[in-house]
Structure formats: C-alpha cells, structure tokens
Amino acid sequence: MNKTLLVAQREFLTRVQKKTFLLSTIGLPLLIFSLYAGIIYFSVKSTDHFKVAVIDKAHLFNGSIDDKKTTELIFNFVNDDTASVQKQLDNHTYDAYLYVPAGFSISSPSDSLQLRSGKAIGLLTRETIQKRISGALEEKRLLSMNISKQQLDSARAEKDYIRFSNAAGKTNNDSKVGISYAVGMISGFLIYIILFLYGTMVMRGVMEEKVNRIAEVIVSSVRPFQLMMGKILGIGSVGLVQFVIWILLVFGLQLILPMIFPDLATQIHAQPVQPGGMGAAQAMKDSGAMDGLMSGLSDINFPLIIGCFIFYFMGGYFLYSSLFAAVGSAVNEDPQDAQSLLLPIMMPVIFALVIMTKAVNDPNSSLAVFGSLFPFTSPIVMMARIAHGIPDGVTLIQLLVSIALLVAGFLCTTWLAGKIYRTGILMYGKKVTWKEMWKWAFRKN
C-alpha cells in the first residue's frame, strides 16, 4: 500500500477506535439535541405569562388593547381602583398595572401613561408591552383624526408594495435574505470551528510523534512529507466521518422531533415572538408566516452551498493543517511554546471570522470580496457570500478565482510546511522561533 495512505490509515483508525471518538461524535450532538429539545419544550409548554391589569378611567381602549391573542402577555381590564390593584400586584395576581387617568386625551399626547410593576420587567417584555400599547394608541389617535379604519389598513399595507428583486428580475423576499444570512453565518462558523478543531488535532499528533521520539524511526522508512500528508489526510477523514455522522444525526433527530412533540409545529406557528437574534427567526417574525420561510428555503441553492462547503472545508483544512503540523514539529516538550507560534496562524482565521460577520450582511462590500479571494480567509468568508447565491452574493468569476487561489494557497503552504516539518521533527531541545522556521522553509534541502 502507498505509504502516505498507510500513515493516513493508522491516523484514522487509532482515532476512530478510541472511546472518546464515539463519545464526542455521538454523545455531543445528542447532548446538544437534548438541550435544544429541552429549550423548545419549556418555551412551548411554559405557562409563564405576564399579566397586566389595565385601569382605563378614560375609556380609551374600550376593553381591549388590540385584537392579538397571546398567552405571553395578557391585558385584563379591571374596574378597581389603584389601591386594590396594587394589593393584587403584591399577591401576584398581576405582574403590573397600567393606569389610564380619567383626563387622558388621545389628542394631547403630552400626558404619558404609567405602568407599574411588582418586579423588574425584562427588556423583551418591556419592548413587547411598549409596542402593543403604542400601536394601540397610534391607531386610536389616527382614527380620532378622521381617518377611517379602512384607510388606515390600506396605508399600513403600503410597506408590502416594495418588492426587492435582483438585476435578473428574480424576487428576493425578506425570508430568503434572512435564511441566506443564517446559512452563511452557520456554515462560515462551522468552517472556523473545523479549522481549529482538526488543525490542533494535527498539531497534537505531530507533537506526540516528536515527544515520543518515534519521528526519526518513522522518517527512516517514510519521507517526512509523506508522514505529514498521511497525518493530515487521516485526521481530515476523521473530521469528514465525524461530520457525516453529525449531519445524519441532525436529520434523523429532526424526523424524530415531531414524533416527540406532535403539536410542536402548530405551536411554533402560534408563537408571536421568537426570542433569539438569528436572522431566520427575525425574518420569520417579520414575514409572520411559515410559508415565507418555506418559499425562502426553496429559493436557496443548497447543492451549490453544500458543494462549496465541502470544497472550502477541505481547502481550508489542508491550508491550515499543514501550518499547524509545521508548528507542532517545531515545538518541544513544552506545549506553552506552541501558543506563541500559533498566534500568526490564528490571526487570519479570527480576522476571517470578523469579515464573515460583515459579509453575511453585505456580501458585495470590498472587504467581503477581498476576504473571499484571499486564501487564508476565503474558506470562512466565501461561505457567507455563497449563501446569498450566484450572482447576488458572489459572481461566478470571483468564485472560480477564489477556488483557484485556495488551491494554489494550500499547495504553497503544504510545500513550505513540509520543509519546516522535515527539519523540525528531528530538532530537539531548542526553542524555535518563526524566524528560524522561515529559514527552514526557504533553504535548499
């Protein structure tokens, strides 16, 4: 068998056969899933609601704030005076009360309404209360200005008159943009994690060989470059297998989820406010319907994204893991030394993550274009752009140039890292600096 493959096989098998592999591959997603399921379960089943007593002395609201029916925020109109409501506040019948004084006039908004609460109100609830009461007041005020309800509704619908579309005339609805944002963010972040996770795994593997003093035994049968490549390939395959298992688990669990909570979908539908900052949730809230989400999902070019994800995952992994291997080879027994040597490698990765968070919002900014072409940042940044599709997020030319540059980049880093590695793994007892590694990389033989 080819020696590189033989090395890769050993690297793969020794890792896959470990108990920790099984634990991290199957245990971790299960843990995340159960956490996720737990959160959904509690947020769906939660009986937590915020009850506000409304003392409407001015008869402003006519017994109801608006026609929204929610379980989270309930307005109860009461005829009691403030003192008795205050008591109910103390014995937790209500969480807060809104007092509309008798003299409150909708046409003189200088007066502001008072909401008293028994305990501190969270930012989210505060926002919801404010939004609903302000909305109701706004409507009342407009109606008082001789605007009919019909006129009001038609004016409100006006924002939907704007349709966003691309040059080709294809509609970009809000939910598609939101989903692109989420897909770009998640895939960029995943690649970032992969680079670190498997890069450090490669580095630790190289350090292990050096510390165990087996490196010289091995390189007397295998070229150092074959050993390095074998290690990178072997650990890369572990990563790939791990990811395939994770993806299968995620899909599998997604199928199981509705069986555990059969009424989940309808309940999600009924949820007016989804806490959480993810764009998709935001988009869902704004569009207010699952249909938007579904049509958004169908607009996303998933085969392209998955194909690019695999390519940039592998390209980024090859580019960085060889550098991690070079660092591992230069480090002696003290893992502390690795920290300072790793800094120049981590910088572009972290830089890429920062560009990526900008690029998901603005995939065609010059920073995003640069980040998606430069091979040290492209694996992370390009995922943010590609999620918006071709040609909206990235032009085909840019994508091809980025792919070519990444291939050239990883060939270059593997070649240089191979030279550093060859010297490094047989060098003991000396603290190595980047300057020295640079010399190893560029000297002949």
Place this chain on the structure above:
Amino acid sequence: MIKFEFNHLSTMQNILELTNLRKYYATQKAVDDISFSIEKGSIFGLLGPNGAGKTTLLRMITGIFYPDSGHIQFDGRTFNPIEDVLKIGYMPEERGLYKKMKIGDQVMYLAQLKGLSRQDALKQIKFWFKRLEMESWWTKKVEDLSKGMSQKLQFVTTVLHEPQLIILDEPFSGLDPLNANLIKDEIYGLAQRGSTVIFSTHRMEQVEEICDHIVLMNLGKKILDGTVGDVKQQFKENKFSIKLQELPAHTSSPAFNVIDQQANAFTVKINEGHKSNDVLQFFLQQQCTIEAFHEILPSLNDIFIHLVEGSKAKTRQFNDSMAQ
C-alpha cells in the same frame, strides 16, 4: 589522519561506499568530507564523541538528510533514498514508539512501512516474538513495558524486514547485561546470515568485542579507519608484559625500560631499534624462568581518548571567509 588501505575490495563486496560526504549546518560543519566503505556482512563500528557528526552521517545514509555534496553508493548502485531505505533498518539514538498503540498493531504498521505485506509481516513478527520471548506482548501497550522491554521491541521493529543494512545507534543503552547479551547474540546472528551491521557508539569495550572494522569521527572529520586489530597494531607502544619465576639480578638493558613492576611481573617498553626477542634474551641470559610473555596492545578506549584529545585544539566553527 591515519588510514589503513586494507579495504580495496571490489564494489560488489561493499554494501556501502561513501565518497567525500559533506553536510554543513549554518554554524558548523557536521560532516566534513568523509569517505569510507563498509564490507558486506561485516559488523562496522562508527565511533566518535558526542557531537562528532555520527548522527548526521547516519541520517544521510538512511535517506533522512540529503548530503550537501558527495556520493553514497549502496549495494553497487547510487543510493536511492526512496527505494533503498526499505533495505535498511535504522534504530536511531532518539527512538521511541507510540505509547498508546497496541504492540502487535504497532509492529505491523512499522513493518508495512518498510514494504512488507501483511502476511509477510505477520510471519516475521511471530518469528521474532517467539525468538525473543515476547509472544504475550501482542495486545499490550508500549506504556506498559519497562525501558529494557521496549528497547527489545525497538530492536525487533528494526530488523523485522530482514534489512541488508542494519544501523544501530547506541543499541545497548538502557539494557541490563542479560538483555544486552541477548541483543549482542542477535547482532552476530544477523551478520552471519548476511546482514551488514553499523554500530554507532562511544562505548569502546563493546566495539572491541563486536566490530570487525571501525571508523572514528571527531568534529565532523574521519580521524581513523581500519580493522580493530590493525588499529591496535598502529597505536601499539611496544609495551610487553613479562612474568618470571624469580627476580632477576638487574633489569637495566639498552633494549627496554621497565615502566611498571608488580612482584615478579614487569611491564617493559622496548626501545627503538630493538625487538621483543631482545627482552627474552636478556632475561634468559640471567637464568630466569619465563612464565608468561605477551604484548600489551592499547585498548580502543585509550586510542579514542588519545586521538580525540589530540584534535581538541581544532575547531570546526566556520571562519568568516567560509560563512555562507
């Protein structure tokens, strides 16, 4: 430099021929113009103090390093680092094994890296494990072995693929006398079966015992090359030991000087222009009965210290004009 031109055998009988091999590092000449050849089937000693350049030289022979200049001929052909390493077994001084890997898997892996098929490797592993009583180790891990045991295992992994050339760098370090003898016997056995053994060490008593031919290196240069017997002859100081039954009347002779006396036993140094027979004649003339008479040859240790001390004054640092 002393050179014994005894080894002018045809190329086919040499497993290895090094010609003007050089390897310079940024600050020093690790190997500086070294040439020698090693006869097939011999046990060859590569000697030298720490930092003499032995490891660098061995790394070039095993294809780990490329020489800056010079030529390596392996088994009659120019050395090919990719193919020929399969015919070499190298046990470096800095050696080790994967601590967490099962011994059976590990030995199998190393054998396959040396080009053996699974079946051949399995056959060889069984043979060696049985021979060195290691059969119960198969599922153990290296971290469970003592230092001596892992040393034995390391030796097995080095010779498993029946290499033509076996290079052992300090093979006995960490071994108790019992295991050292076991390995020594195996080295003899391998040489008898046709393998050539290069033995790198600074333990001179082992070299005297095992090696046919030695090269002594210091500061990157070869300072001695020859068979153990020839080298000793070259460095002999014409010292003889003579044991008599009774004390002679006197010991002053133009032929020799007594340099040591223990009761009836004398150590004499024969003067220039005289022979050992002159010593015998002198004592016979005095009617002494000679119980024993033999030449005292210097130990390799003495020669080593003498030569290395002698070259200490030299330095192999680059001077300004040579710095790259």
